[in-house]
Amino acid sequence: xxxxxxxxIAWRLAQDIPEGAVVxxxxxxxxxxxxxxxxxxEIIIHSENGLLGIGPKQTGPNPDMNQINAGxxxxxxxxxxxxxHHADSFHMIxxxxxxxxxxxxxxVSEQGDLANWSLPQxxxxxxxxxxxxxxxxxxxxxxxxxLFARDGTAKLVRQCTLPLTGSGCVTSIYxxxxxxxxxxxxxxxxxxxxxxxxxxxQAELDIELVVSPALSLLRAPALDE
Amino acid sequence: xxxxxxxxIAWRLAQDIPEGAVVxxxxxxxxxxxxxxxxxxEIIIHSENGLLGIGPKQTGPNPDMNQINAGxxxxxxxxxxxxxHHADSFHMIxxxxxxxxxxxxxxVSEQGDLANWSLPQxxxxxxxxxxxxxxxxxxxxxxxxxLFARDGTAKLVRQCTLPLTGSGCVTSIYxxxxxxxxxxxxxxxxxxxxxxxxxxxQAELDIELVVSPALSLLRAPALDE
Amino acid sequence: xINKICPSPEEAVKSITDGAVLFLxxxxxxxxxxxxxxxxxxxxxxxxxxxxxxxxxxxxxMTRLLQDGRISRMICSYSRKPGxxxxxxxxxxxxxxxxxxxxxxxxxxxRCNGAGIPGFYTRTGVGTPxxxxxxxxxxxxxxxxxxxxxxxxxxxxxALRGDRWGNLVYDKAARNFNxxxxxxxxxxxxxxxxxxxxxxxxPEHIITPGIFVQQIVRSRKT
Amino acid sequence: xINKICPSPEEAVKSITDGAVLFLxxxxxxxxxxxxxxxxxxxxxxxxxxxxxxxxxxxxxMTRLLQDGRISRMICSYSRKPGxxxxxxxxxxxxxxxxxxxxxxxxxxxRCNGAGIPGFYTRTGVGTPxxxxxxxxxxxxxxxxxxxxxxxxxxxxxALRGDRWGNLVYDKAARNFNxxxxxxxxxxxxxxxxxxxxxxxxPEHIITPGIFVQQIVRSRKT
Numbered sequence: 050x051x052x053x054x055x056x057x058i059a060w061r062l063a064q065d066i067p068e069g070a071v072v073x074x075x076x077x078x079x080x081x082x083x084x085x086x087x088x089x090x091e092i093i094i095h096s097e098n099g100l101l102g103i104g105p106k107q108t109g110p111n112p113d114m115n116q117i118n119a120g121x122x123x124x125x126x127x128x129x130x131x132x133x134h135h136a137d138s139f140h141m142i143x144x145x146x147x148x149x150x151x152x153x154x155x156x157v158s159e160q161g162d163l164a165n166w167s168l169p170q171x172x173x174x175x176x177x178x179x180x181x182x183x184x185x186x187x188x189x190x191x192x193x194x195x196l197f198a199r200d201g202t203a204k205l206v207r208q209c210t211l212p213l214t215g216s217g218c219v220t221s222i223y224x225x226x227x228x229x230x231x232x233x234x235x236x237x238x239x240x241x242x243x244x245x246x247x248x249x250x251q252a253e254l255d256i257e258l259v260v261s262p263a264l265s266l267l268r269a270p271a272l273d274e
Numbered sequence: 275x276x277x278x279x280x281x282x283i284a285w286r287l288a289q290d291i292p293e294g295a296v297v298x299x300x301x302x303x304x305x306x307x308x309x310x311x312x313x314x315x316e317i318i319i320h321s322e323n324g325l326l327g328i329g330p331k332q333t334g335p336n337p338d339m340n341q342i343n344a345g346x347x348x349x350x351x352x353x354x355x356x357x358x359h360h361a362d363s364f365h366m367i368x369x370x371x372x373x374x375x376x377x378x379x380x381x382v383s384e385q386g387d388l389a390n391w392s393l394p395q396x397x398x399x400x401x402x403x404x405x406x407x408x409x410x411x412x413x414x415x416x417x418x419x420x421l422f423a424r425d426g427t428a429k430l431v432r433q434c435t436l437p438l439t440g441s442g443c444v445t446s447i448y449x450x451x452x453x454x455x456x457x458x459x460x461x462x463x464x465x466x467x468x469x470x471x472x473x474x475x476q477a478e479l480d481i482e483l484v485v486s487p488a489l490s491l492l493r494a495p496a497l498d499e
Numbered sequence: 500x501i502n503k504i505c506p507s508p509e510e511a512v513k514s515i516t517d518g519a520v521l522f523l524x525x526x527x528x529x530x531x532x533x534x535x536x537x538x539x540x541x542x543x544x545x546x547x548x549x550x551x552x553x554x555x556x557x558x559x560x561m562t563r564l565l566q567d568g569r570i571s572r573m574i575c576s577y578s579r580k581p582g583x584x585x586x587x588x589x590x591x592x593x594x595x596x597x598x599x600x601x602x603x604x605x606x607x608x609x610r611c612n613g614a615g616i617p618g619f620y621t622r623t624g625v626g627t628p629x630x631x632x633x634x635x636x637x638x639x640x641x642x643x644x645x646x647x648x649x650x651x652x653x654x655x656x657x658a659l660r661g662d663r664w665g666n667l668v669y670d671k672a673a674r675n676f677n678x679x680x681x682x683x684x685x686x687x688x689x690x691x692x693x694x695x696x697x698x699x700x701x702p703e704h705i706i707t708p709g710i711f712v713q714q715i716v717r718s719r720k721t
Numbered sequence: 722x723i724n725k726i727c728p729s730p731e732e733a734v735k736s737i738t739d740g741a742v743l744f745l746x747x748x749x750x751x752x753x754x755x756x757x758x759x760x761x762x763x764x765x766x767x768x769x770x771x772x773x774x775x776x777x778x779x780x781x782x783m784t785r786l787l788q789d790g791r792i793s794r795m796i797c798s799y800s801r802k803p804g805x806x807x808x809x810x811x812x813x814x815x816x817x818x819x820x821x822x823x824x825x826x827x828x829x830x831x832r833c834n835g836a837g838i839p840g841f842y843t844r845t846g847v848g849t850p851x852x853x854x855x856x857x858x859x860x861x862x863x864x865x866x867x868x869x870x871x872x873x874x875x876x877x878x879x880a881l882r883g884d885r886w887g888n889l890v891y892d893k894a895a896r897n898f899n900x901x902x903x904x905x906x907x908x909x910x911x912x913x914x915x916x917x918x919x920x921x922x923x924p925e926h927i928i929t930p931g932i933f934v935q936q937i938v939r940s941r942k943t
Contacts, residue, residue: 069501071710091501093664093710097824098748098897101708102664114751115895121749121778128698129664131705132893134900134928135748135774136832139825140682143615143845146710167850174800174808175821178774181851182825185844186615216848294723296932316723318886318932322602323526323675326930327886339529340673346527346556353920354886356927357671359678359706360526360552361610364603365904368623368837371932392628399578399586400599403552406629407603410622411837441626607836614829617860619838638839668925703890704926 050244052225057269058193060085062151062223065191066092070148071141073097073183076120078193079151085272093129094118095147097179099138102130119179142179143186150187152180154194154222156209159256161219161231163190164211177214184215196224197253205229205236207255226250228267235259240267275469277450282494283418285310287376287448290416291317295373296366298322298408301345303418304376310497318354319343320372322404324363327355344404367404368411375412377405379419379447381434384481386444386456388415389436402439409440421449422478430454430461432480451475453492460484465492502663503709504694505716508538511688515544515653522609522654522680523551523561530673532657532690534719536560539655545569550609550649552602552676553577554586568594574649576602601629604646606679611648613683613711618647654680654687658707661691662698665712666705674706681707688714724885725931726916727938730760733910737875739766744831744876744902745773745783752895754879754912756941758782761877767791772831772871774824774898775799776808790816796871798824821851826868828901833870835905835933840869876902876909880929883913884920887934888927896928903929910936 053061059081066072066082068090074080083103086092094103096118103118104125112123141147156164163184166177184190194204205222221239222229227250228240237259241247243266251258278286284306291297291307293315299305308328311317319328321343328343329350337348366372381389388409391402409415419429430447446464447454452475453465462484466472468491476483505511512535515521525531533555539547540563547570554573555561564570565585571594578586578597589595600608601623611619620643624630634645656677658667667689669677681687689712727733734757737743747753755777761769762785769792776795777783786792787807793816795808800819802808811817822830823845833841842865846852856867878899880889889911891899903909911934 093501095710096894098751098894100894101710102702113893115893117749117751117894119748121751126702128696129662129666129709130702131666131700131708132702132891132896133708134896135824135828135898136901137682137708139828140610140614141708141710143825143829143843144613144682144684145615146613146682162848173812174802174819176799176801177821177823177851178799179824181823181849182845185847186825213849318723320932321672323529323672325672326932327924338671340671342527342529342672344526346529351924353918354884354888354931355924356888356922356930357669357674357924358930359674360602360606360676361679362904362930364606365832365836366930366932368603368607368621369835369904370837370906371835371904387626398590399580399597401577401579402599402601402629403577404602406601406627407623410625411603438627607838616829616841616843617863617865619841622837641839643839671925703893 051242053242053269054272054274056081056272056274058223058225060269060272061267062191062193063087066149071095071146072149072151073147073187075152075180078153080120080122082151095141097138097142099133099135100130102127139182142182145186145188147187149189149191150183151191151193152183154192154204156204156206156211157192157219157222158206158209159236160234161217162209163192163214163219164209165214167212169211180214184218189220190218192219192222194224196226203254205254205256237261238264240265242267276467278467278494279497279499281306281497281499283448283450285494285497286492287416287418288312291374296320296371297374297376298372298412300377300405303378305345305347307376320366322363322367324358324360325355327352364407367407370411370413372412374414374416375408376416376418377408379417379429381429381431381436382417382444382447383431383434384461385459386442387434388417388439388444389434390439392437394436405439409443414445415443417444417447419449421451428479430479430481462486463489465490467492503665503712503715504663505714508534508716511535511714511716512538512542515539517544518546519653520548520651521550522651522683522685523549524656524675524677524680525555526552526675528556530657530675530677531555531560532655533560535655535688535690536564540564546571548572550574550651552605554580556581565589570595572596574598574600576600576605599629605649606676608646608649609679609683612650616648618645620645651683651685654683654685656681656687656689658689658691660693660695660700661689661715662695662700664697665709665715666700667691667707667712668700668704669706678707681711687712690716690718692718725887725934725937726885727936730756730938731763733757733936733938734760734764737761737766740768741875742770742873743772744873744905744907745771746878746897746899746902747777748774748897750778752879752897752899753777753782754877755782757877757910757912758786762786768793770794772796772873774827776802778803787811792817794818796820796822798822798827823851827871828898830868830871831901831905834872838870840867842867873905873907876905876907878903878909878911880911880913882915882917882922883911883937884917884922886919887931887937888922889913889929889934890922890926891928900929903933909934912938912940914940
């Protein structure tokens with residue numbers, strides 16, 4: 050199987066972000082998406098700590114740590130960028146002014162429920178951050194994750210067993226094996242990698258996949274890690 | 275009787291505004307207060323259309339009509355002034371960040387209820403503006419009015435018969451005849467003009483005045499109209 | 500390339516159809532998008548509902564629409580039009596319905612719309628005729644009324660400068676309701692006196708980030 | 722003359738007593754009022770409740786207070802302190818109570834406090850463990866939960882420049898929660914890197930009007 054690397058998932062997801070979209074990239078894996086935005090499209094990256102119009106990471110020896118994204122990465126700004134405070138930033142999020150939120154996930158359910166903030170044993174020091182606001186407010190939630198956990202358990206499930214971040218919020222799921230869309234309580238498979246059959250994938254999942262009429266191969270170029 | 279003119283009421287009220295106070299002046303008569311602010315005190319004038327730190331009126335032939343107060347008067351700004359939008363402006367008002375709101379009144383009740391926006395016959399085109407927000411939100415409401423209407427009716431009443439602007443909100447009442455304070459549902463008289471006795475004034479009112487131990491004469495200098 | 504710049508006010512208001520609900524920035528006569536409102540007048544649109552602080556005081560824009568009976572419902576805090584009986588006459592003729600809402604409640608109810616909040620509790624108006632029929636609720640012994648969010652199809656705002664991303668800065672007190680309305684869920688059309696290149700407005704000084712603005716058009720030379 | 726300038730961080734935090742509730746501006750390690758927090762540490766104040774996005778990541782300020790057990794309750798959206806088990810250890814030792822609130826809900830609940838609004842309905846958190854025990858209510862067929870306003874005695878904020886009236890501007894993303902907390906009902910103390918004369922900050926560019934700030938103190942030279 051030609052499973053995609055995390056960077057390849059990021060690349061593939063980036064191709065689906067249209068010109069002019071306003072996009073929030075969650076910390077961790079989703080931040081990789083910023084490295085692969087199509088250079089011919091203007092895409093406005095939002096960070097919940099109060100920035101719009103983020104460009105590439107800062108380079109050089111003395112980064113400006115007052116110009117960070119929500120993942121504590123010092124970033125540059127594009128012409129047209131703006132700063133604002135947290136109430137305005139979440140006005141954007143909660144009010145539906147963010148087109149796409151890219152989030153990591155521990156589990157996604159058939160109904161589009163998202164669990165991405167707390168592990169089964171719970172944590173003494175939980176970290177929800179802005180994930181629940183994004184899940185509830187962004188117009189589209191693109192999840193980025195490996196389809197199976199390290200122990201082989203599917204992360205795409207009938208019902209989430211982990212504490213939810215949001216219910217019915219996930220729009221699309223970009224994984225190392227397939228791209229899936231949540232449509233009216235069903236998971237539609239849109240792309241699948243070479244080397245695994247639909248039926249083999251289906252056999253590993255507890256949910257029934259709906260096959261998109263336009264099902265095609267999930268591919269990404271080789272990328273430096 | 276040496277009844278105070280409107281400008282003299284404004285002058286007298288202005289003397290009671292302390293250094294550093296944040297003050298909103300309602301349109302009409304209250305705007306006169308800005309002409310008599312003690313020059314040795316820094317007082318921050320707020321206007322609900324989004325200004326803080328208002329100075330004297332603009333003079334000269336081409337006033338900047340994008341720099342008006344809430345009464346449509348073009349004004350100057352003091353060093354330290356700021357502009358902000360309406361949601362922030364009423365955040366200031368509703369949230370209790372305005373120390374004193376000076377408002378006109380048709381009626382004030384013994385309980386400090388204020389009626390200043392709608393006449394008994396009602397109006398086809400009512401104008402409440404920001405008066406209800408100020409009545410509910412400012413820390414102190416200083417009312418400025420003549421104590422008696424033209425027909426001789428007292429404007430200080432047991433119960434307002436006109437539609438209310440706010441209930442129990444009035445702190446002090448500056449009039450042409452007396453200065454009164456609303457304290458725990460009673461009207462305390464603090465100053466009275468020369469030429470009328472307390473008993474004569476009491477006889478004209480339907481409410482019982484409490485006489486302040488520090489009762490003194492209400493005086494104001496002669497002022498150009 | 501993101502380009503929200505529209506060639507003319509006429510083009511900008513084309514999508515506004517009969518019966519539309521409009522947020523109109525402005526206060527007294529300061530900061531109204533008069534070129535957009537004049538274009539709307541010229542277009543012949545009828546049955547409008549407007550949400551603004553007041554009927555604008557000048558002779559253009561909102562005044563023309565009112566005079567011609569194009570506005571069938573006006574939601575405002577201050578409905579008087581000094582020196583004229585226009586509003587009273589329209590009401591007498593059964594041509595205009597009027598809703599009075601306190602100024603700060605209009606501002607916050609529009610912010611709620613933009614911020615994904617269905618309404619808010621306020622002490623403003625408690626005990627007054629404007630509280631009638633509204634939900635009352637006590638918090639910590641103080642009575643509040645619930646004011647629902649205000650919704651509109653379009654927001655017509657006036658700014659000083661803007662760029663093709665839709666970023667806006669305003670001119671002094673002409674800011675007033677404009678940024679709050681721009682930040683609503685409505686389709687926001689901004690009339691600006693000057694169009695600049697992205698980056699000319701400092702990221703620290705932008706009042707309305709461009710994502711809140713859908714179209715931007717330059718004011719006509721006056 | 723209005724003069725909110727305080728000679729030193731030590732002087733500025735004197736009124737903060739044991740058991741105080743504090744809004745702390747900052748995000749990750751960006752935009753915290755570390756000089757004020759260090760002065761608070763030096764002063765020996767205990768039993769603090771903090772409301773911030775996260776425990777600050779650096780070694781100063783909030784971290785020192787946490788390490789020394791001075792903060793008995795932390796309300797935040799993100800309680801992890803990367804690279805350390807400090808928070809977990811404090812909880813194990815029974816020294817720290819923790820409340821997790823979504824980041825946007827913290828911001829809006831603080832804004833509510835400042836704006837005279839007792840709380841707000843939000844879709845954020847509906848269907849999650851953080852909605853448990855909260856009032857649920859449907860508006861137009863959508864379920865919201867009620868989040869009460871957050872209150873504090875003091876707000877410790879960090880800004881770039883300020884004047885004796887208390888007007889503030891911020892440095893880039895160090896703005897974050899600071900203006901929202903400054904606009905609360907709390908007694909606001911601002912640490913600024915530079916003190917300027919009133920009028921030097923343009924009225925168009927001031928982010929926090931001075932009426933929201935009670936004391937202002939210059940950052941120590943570093």
